[in-house]
Amino acid sequence: MQRGRFITFEGGEGTGKSTQARKLAERLEAAGISVIVTREPGGTVLGEDIRALILKDRPQDPLTELLLFAAARAEHMTAVIRPALDDGTWVISDRFIDSTRVYQGKLYGIEPELLASLEKFIVGHDLPTLTLIIDLPAETSMERAHTRGTLSRYDAARVDTHKFLRDGFLEIADAEPERCVLIDGNLPVESVATAVWQAVHERLLANVVA
Numbered sequence: 001m002q003r004g005r006f007i008t009f010e011g012g013e014g015t016g017k018s019t020q021a022r023k024l025a026e027r028l029e030a031a032g033i034s035v036i037v038t039r040e041p042g043g044t045v046l047g048e049d050i051r052a053l054i055l056k057d058r059p060q061d062p063l064t065e066l067l068l069f070a071a072a073r074a075e076h077m078t079a080v081i082r083p084a085l086d087d088g089t090w091v092i093s094d095r096f097i098d099s100t101r102v103y104q105g106k107l108y109g110i111e112p113e114l115l116a117s118l119e120k121f122i123v124g125h126d127l128p129t130l131t132l133i134i135d136l137p138a139e140t141s142m143e144r145a146h147t148r149g150t151l152s153r154y155d156a157a158r159v160d161t162h163k164f165l166r167d168g169f170l171e172i173a174d175a176e177p178e179r180c181v182l183i184d185g186n187l188p189v190e191s192v193a194t195a196v197w198q199a200v201h202e203r204l205l206a207n208v209v210a
């Protein structure tokens, strides 16, 4: 049996990741592909507890936060992602390693060597097959996150922070073109979904469905 494919959505708050993750899952299901949607931090009972813990009471030390996220990811890989991929099920994760690189690395200044090392031990060879980075001007994504009404401490950050984070995601898209596709998020939901589907089709589906 063929292993499942691993797709991640990345980008700042309010760029449309969760919306597009759901839409892509619907399209894959309609194409007869077995797929699960999961998210980080979270994805398991323990992971969701860790997520709630961090959002409620932000650690003072960025290392504390990194290690809590890392623990959630290790559990997520072992309990959810690897078993699904082994089963031939496709996995869509709403945020993954690139969010860690951008938030914990670029924003909070954790050494890239430590991030790379954790990535190696926790994710290993199971890197995403395809990462869709949704790009949106900082002002628009902040506005959307406000409209959505669930404002996390990241959403509430200042516009220059959002710009800084956006640049971080753009740098990754630029550095890893084999894995990443940049998606223009500044279009209606359905147009973004079409661009996502095109990328998935080109990169992953050409040999699976007509």
Ligand SMILES: Nc1ncnc2c1ncn2[C@@H]1O[C@H](COP(=O)(O)OP(=O)(O)O)[C@@H](O)[C@H]1O
Pocket (backbone or CB within 6 Å): 011, 012, 013, 014, 015, 016, 017, 018, 019, 020, 144, 145, 147, 148, 185, 186, 187, 188, 189, 190, 192
């Ligand atoms: N392409 C789009 N155009 C306009 N509004 C959008 C678009 N995509 C998502 N939204 C809206 O913006 C808000 C944030 O979208 P969401 O998918 O939750 O973003 P994220 O998961 O990246 O934070 C939601 O209210 C959603 O309905």
Ligand SMILES: [Mg+2]
Pocket (backbone or CB within 6 Å): 017, 018, 019, 094
């Ligand atoms: Mg979301």
